[in-house]
Amino acid sequence: MAMPLNPERFHWTDYVSDAKQSFYTADLLLDPGGAILPHCHDYYEFFIVLQGEFSEICREGSTKLSRRQGHILRPADSHLLRNDSRKPAVLRNIAVCRDSFEGLLSHGGFPEPLGPYPYFSLEENAFSQYCFETERARQPQMLADTRQFLLGHVCGTVLISACIPDNPFDAPQWLRTLHEEMKKEENFTLGIRQMRNLSGRSQEYLNRAFRKYYGQTPSAYVNGLRLSHAAFLLQTTKTSVLDISAACGFENLSWFNRLFKEYYRLTPTEYRARKNFFFRSI
Secondary structure, three states: OOOOOOOEEEOHHHOOOOOOOOEEEEEEEEOOOOEEEEEEEOOEEEEEEEEOEEEEEEOOEEEEEEOOEEEEEOOOOOEEEEOOOOOOEEEEEEEEOHHHHHHHHHHHOOOOOOOOOOOEEOOHHHHHHHHHHHHHOOOOOOOHHHHHHHHHHHHHHHHHHHHOOOOOOOOOHHHHHHHHHOOOHHHHOOOHHHHHHHHOOOHHHHHHHHHHHHOOOHHHHHHHHHHHHHHHHHHHOOOOHHHHHHHOOOOOHHHHHHHHHHHHOOOHHHHHHOOOEEEOOO
């Protein structure tokens, strides 16, 4: 699908009335077959996919983006988003006024790219922190200045991932393959036993490799995948918390509730009640 010559233009003042506000965040949910019409902005924005898969169409072509992957868009960069899959997809968007974003670039020593920003991917730990900090910034009791400071920190972290090349000391191929395979629902719901089966390695060896290359234990990685999927189901279905817990591989509801609150700082019920979607499918 080609980009139109005159896409719709979104304006900062469409979403923000406070002249002191520099950041605005919200979620985008697209049902299967849904799309957001071609558009551009008079501000910067970036998004990271929380669940599912999006197709982003820009003037440079079409790119598929899945969990933990994202893109920074400059003012006047045109794009559209589409869900070509069979499952709902959710991303979290942060819009940034032009002066504030360019201030972050200057303060961090990041050069303004000559062309569009490249796509980027967050490591699992950075992705978890992104989810936590953006959720925290939505708490109504948080002071406005504190919220803006926190979102500025999030933007800085994303700029590092987008502008600084990946660490050259990559994990071995078998571990990178395993890391990707465990993202599949049929694998992470079965837990550590499935990880051992797929890798053919002992638990002790897996523990050492994950700590060395990913900075976390296999259990922490699997639980993060399960909890992320649980959050997605809480946002997009009316399935009971008990059934979601079981569907994500948790055998004990109390343990699920405890882990979920540690991860998201909200109970599953509170998380479901506070969902905040930016757009729905057209």
